[in-house]
Amino acid sequence: xxxxxxxxxxxxxxxxxxxxxxxxxxxCFWQAWPLFVAGQxxxxxxxxxxxxxxxxxxxxxxxxxxxxxxxxxAAGWIAAAVVTSMSRAAGDVVxxxxxxxxxxxxxxxxxxCRFSLQASVTSTMKKxxxxxxxxxx
Numbered sequence: 001x002x003x004x005x006x007x008x009x010x011x012x013x014x015x016x017x018x019x020x021x022x023x024x025x026x027x028c029f030w031q032a033w034p035l036f037v038a039g040q041x042x043x044x045x046x047x048x049x050x051x052x053x054x055x056x057x058x059x060x061x062x063x064x065x066x067x068x069x070x071x072x073x074a075a076g077w078i079a080a081a082v083v084t085s086m087s088r089a090a091g092d093v094v095x096x097x098x099x100x101x102x103x104x105x106x107x108x109x110x111x112x113c114r115f116s117l118q119a120s121v122t123s124t125m126k127k128x129x130x131x132x133x134x135x136x137x
Contacts, residue, residue: 012064016072020112023056023073024080028094031104046100050107053077057115070119074112081105 026049033045060069085095085105095101 009066009068012066012069013072013075016060016064016069016074017076017079019056019060020073020076020078021080023053024077024108025084027053027104027108028081028084031100032096032098034100043100043103046103046107049104050111053108053111057111061115061119064119067116067119067123070112070115074116077108077112081108 028049030045030049030052031043033048035042035044057070057073060073064070081095085093085101087093095105
């Protein structure tokens, strides 16, 4: 593999990780935002946070030509989500241990894993079809 291919892959991983981390921090702060309708607490923040994460992962998967961008986004999202869900020395926590907090962590993990898996399978299928199209000999 050539050096310029590795440079592109590293850029995709770093860009994906940065986007994933930003999306995780935004989502961790938004997930607890409620909407009160007729006395009921609806998880509007959770839905918005997951929707933004879905759009961001779709964008990085579309921009990245291989699986490295979405894998970087998944790694960045997981790292930032774990850090924001830890309690601090002062007792502060960004993602509380309630339904909205666990809901965001679980659905967010499903979203980033879905895009990473899809990108990996698509990349593998492209490589396989390119190798089978080469003339043997």
